[in-house]
Amino acid sequence: xxxxxxxxxxxxxxxxxxxxxxxxxxxxxxxxxxxxxxxxxxxxxxxxxxxxxxxxxxxxxxxxxxxxxxxxxxxxx
Amino acid sequence: xxxxxxxxxxxxxxxxxxxxxxxxxxxxxxxxxxxxxxxxxxxxxxxxxxxxxxxxxxxxxxxxxxxxxxxxxxxxxxxxxxxxxxxxxxxxxxxxxxxxxxxxxxxxxxx
Numbered sequence: 001x002x003x004x005x006x007x008x009x010x011x012x013x014x015x016x017x018x019x020x021x022x023x024x025x026x027x028x029x030x031x032x033x034x035x036x037x038x039x040x041x042x043x044x045x046x047x048x049x050x051x052x053x054x055x056x057x058x059x060x061x062x063x064x065x066x067x068x069x070x071x072x073x074x075x076x077x
Numbered sequence: 078x079x080x081x082x083x084x085x086x087x088x089x090x091x092x093x094x095x096x097x098x099x100x101x102x103x104x105x106x107x108x109x110x111x112x113x114x115x116x117x118x119x120x121x122x123x124x125x126x127x128x129x130x131x132x133x134x135x136x137x138x139x140x141x142x143x144x145x146x147x148x149x150x151x152x153x154x155x156x157x158x159x160x161x162x163x164x165x166x167x168x169x170x171x172x173x174x175x176x177x178x179x180x181x182x183x184x185x186x187x188x
Contacts, residue, residue: 047162048144055145063145068108071161 015057043075080137093123108160120184
């Protein structure tokens with residue numbers, strides 16, 4: 001089952017409460033998203049570690065229910 | 078040999094390894110295809126490993142890297158990232174920098 005954008009945002013914010021999350025539905029099919037996540041918890045971490053934080057927040061849905069989530073992460077400027 | 082040992086051996090014995098869906102000449106997923114294009118463009122020699130050939134490998138690489146998606150790129154034993162990270166690093170020339178820092182010959186030596 002695909003996830004909707006709100007579910008994705010809710011899961012990310014539950015794990016990273018300060019996060020600014022912007023989600024775009026890339027294909028309009030509810031299955032291919034791009035997410036832009038800005039959070040203080042990313043500071044000082046490598047890109048791999050930043051993405052892993054988001055993947056952990058998604059609780060195993062990434063790669064399963066969420067087939068395609070293009071991810072961009074950064075700490076606030 | 079366990080699948081984890083097999084993966085570790087591949088990652089340790091090849092300078093650049095791409096775990097992907099399909100093969101470099103015939104990628105079977107758009108994300109894998111993008112990374113192939115990037116590696117071909119920078120001219121880095123790499124070994125492509127098709128996870129679709131073996132379900133144990135397909136899951137095993139996710140456990141190995143603690144990373145839920147494929148493709149996954151390893152350079153000199155180190156996990157560099159998946160498609161989004163590789164694309165971002167390529168666009169800001171960081172990927173080329175990492176490769177040349179680690180002594181991988183490409184066709185775009187950074188100064």
